[in-house]
Amino acid sequence: MYIPKYYKVTNINEIWDFVKENSFGTIVTTRKGKPIATHLPLQLVQEGDTYFITGHIAYGNPQWRTFETSEDVLVMFQGPHAYISSSWYKQENVPTWNYQAVHVYGTASILNEEELKQDLTSLLQKYEKHRENPVLWDRLSPQLLEQELKGIVGFKIRVQEIQAANKLSQNRHEEDYQNIVNKLYEEKDINSQQMAQLMESKFKKEN
Template sequence: MYMPKINTLEDITDILAFIDRFSFGILISINQNRVIGTHIPILSNKDPNKLKLHTHIALANNQWKEIKGQEVLVIFTEPHAYISPTNYLKEESVPTWNYMAVHIYGNVSILHEANQISDVMQRTMIKYEPEYYEKWLKLPDDFKDRMLKGIVTFEIDVTEIQAKAKLSQNKTQKEIDNIIEDLKDSQIPSYSLLAGYMDRYSKK
């Protein structure tokens, strides 16, 4: 990812919070000499010193068949918005796009042990719908076994993190304030979300 210094996000606490909030990411690897990706919920162990990611895909998805031992790329992204030049003080200005994204590289391994697979799925349920997890515990074991046999679960040992927050850091505070107000006035939810991040980081 193109990473100008001014847009680089280095605070690991912020990065971990971002990937936890926008956890529906893309797992990218090589399969049959082609780059492929799967959109999937991805968990982290939230350990800044030894970060690991966990995820799963359907057994019918061929991505897992050649993924063992690869360095994969996982992409997390969500709030983004078109930025109109009408927000700038200079007439000679052009449009752009503001966004936040985290790219994580890591070495992937397939989890084979039943307790490892179950742990990842339990954590996934607890994160997204703890009420369903309580129901899951009461379901018949043969049903749960069939469901778990239909997925492939991964652990990714993180080797590199690239985190980017392109939030008009090269503009004046007045222009940033103009953009924030413009985004807040939008009817697009992600624009308002981005405005919140811009407001936060412009005051750091």
């Protein structure tokens, strides 16, 4: 991913927090020279000093068969994004787009059944524990679980390289920056609203 110096993120804790908060990612591999991708809920797992991205994919999805033969697997995570009109700048310029993104490269391997069960247990705990009637692993019938397990393949990707970008108008002076935030709040688009909140939050933390 091309990242100009203004927008490059190097703080690993900030990057992993972003991955956890935006964990519906895109996995990209190649099959016979052609890129293929799947959009999936993913988890970040730490084992000692090593990080893994884990998840599961439908057995009928041919992409899982490329995991162990692909030299590199790319996982992409994206946060809020929004169009930025240059009419919001004090001086003449061209429009642009603000966004957050993380690219993770690594090698993939297939989970055994026990590892897959543990990963699914953790996934359900993450998204269900706060609900009134949580659907947790130990509350589902063994028959249903056995049936569902036959239809999926678990995997983990050992993280080897991370690229992270926050393009949030950091190169604009304060007056332009504040005006961008205000104008984004006026937009009806939900992504613009989220970008305004993000930029406002970042500015308060850094000033």
